[in-house]
Amino acid sequence: MADETSALAKEIRQQRPFRSLGQEAALGLMRTTDLLRRAIARVLEPYDVTPQQYNVLRILRGAGEQGLPTLEIGDRMIEQAPGITRLLDRLEAKGWVTRKRCTEDRRQVLCWLTPAGRDLVQQLDEPVDQADATAMEMLSDQEKRELIRLLDQVRTGLR
Amino acid sequence: MADETSALAKEIRQQRPFRSLGQEAALGLMRTTDLLRRAIARVLEPYDVTPQQYNVLRILRGAGEQGLPTLEIGDRMIEQAPGITRLLDRLEAKGWVTRKRCTEDRRQVLCWLTPAGRDLVQQLDEPVDQADATAMEMLSDQEKRELIRLLDQVRTGLR
DNA sequence: CCGAGACTATTGACATGTCAACCATTGACC
């Protein structure tokens, strides 16, 4: 299988062959995800939402009425706390999120979607689904399942 | 296959099932790559190099003696020009990279590794390879090839 | 030769990601 130069090696105009299958797979992951992230970002851009912001909005929709504490949001993404705080600052400034200090445990700050925020996420569902589907349209359903399985397995080792 | 909740859905504590296979695959990609990026970053951190910086150093090593113009580096990564300029500023400040305006085409700025930069990249080869291998150790060689193939295919559709 | 438009790179402005340091609150232990 090393007879011919891999597709990825050509893309990045790399002369030397990959040093290992692991290296090639790792680089392929990074590169593919970068392209995907950009594709999603382009869909969200007209709505003035970044991918991270969209992610938070979706998480908050899932949380429903009782809201979520700040750090809980961070756990569901894979991000450090400081980033979440400032991200919420901006979402609050745009009127999509409300925050209130929790009365039972005054250390916590609970976050909800505002009705405007809820409308926005709902409006975004369809175009985002569409973008995900388009990104994966080169794969059959069978291949999508296989990809999902392989990724699950990689993550198992990474934790 | 929708009978049981997917591994990913559990990880992010998501109640509702994924709306499509494409969505699940896309999220799996993002999440897996994030974890991988972190793993690599941890390896590079003791050397005071970020993943992006490492990427540029490796590209410059590949370029060899004649150097590379700034934007050409950007092309080989997937990044916009302004980021590259500032990234190179920092690499130059650390003494790993030299830049000189090209005499034939004075619009271009050529970049090379310094000997110190070359040493650094070489020193990093082994631990980075090791990290890539570790990240992928949950997959057989057969599965790695399959993953590489599926990713190639996704990228084909994303461009 | 000269002026228009293209190309290469840089700067400014802002969102994001990360670390370390910090503040307030809580809860547990003496």
Added chain:
DNA sequence: GGTCAATGGTTGACATGTCAATAGTCTCGG
């Protein structure tokens, strides 16, 4: 009941990623 470590969150500082605007250079047609 008072001290103290742990918890939840914010702030500061800095690297990065992106867009728009700009400066310098090149090229080509007239």
